[in-house]
Amino acid sequence: MSSDHARVTGAEFRRACGRFATGVTIASVLDAAGAPHGLTVSSFTSVSLEPPLVLVCLGHGVSNIQLFREATYFGINVLNEDQQALSDHFARKGHDRFGSIPWEKGASGVPLIPGCLARMECAVHRRVEMGDHDIFVGEMMHCEVSEGNPLIHFAGAYRKLELL
């Protein structure tokens, strides 16, 4: 059991969770008119092998969350170490994020970005509201992988992978 008194603060939560290194992805979706939308997402996780499920968590304040709620498919573009500018671009508010970025439609129609380490097309399997985020669980229908090194996010900063 926990009480309000015992909980961590938002700052403590962010600091602790930031110690868990992640990759960086661009989650993408098409709107009803066929225009691409997306945002930078590090909450990507694999969930299940059979069936092949992954998840991302989107904050309720995310400007295009309704598009993800209405979508049948979403895309996950895993960034490589040379794509930090793309991560910043897709995290910046108030601009047409795909306006100046080359993209192509996957087999399911989702926007896919050239040059990524992995590109996944997911059918929305379930959406669960959880706290101030929605968890989108997707069934992976198509994927492509490329060689390269990942962009890492750790403790609020971008990093490169180093072999031990």
Ligand SMILES: Cc1cc2nc3c(=O)[nH]c(=O)nc-3n(C[C@H](O)[C@H](O)[C@H](O)COP(=O)(O)O)c2cc1C
């Ligand atoms: C490295 C990084 C990881 C992020 N991961 C997430 C995430 O997992 N979920 C999320 O909702 N927002 C995440 N964001 C924030 C969004 O990319 C974006 O800033 C947010 O959608 C605000 O823009 P908007 O409200 O105009 O869409 C992340 C940002 C950065 C820079």
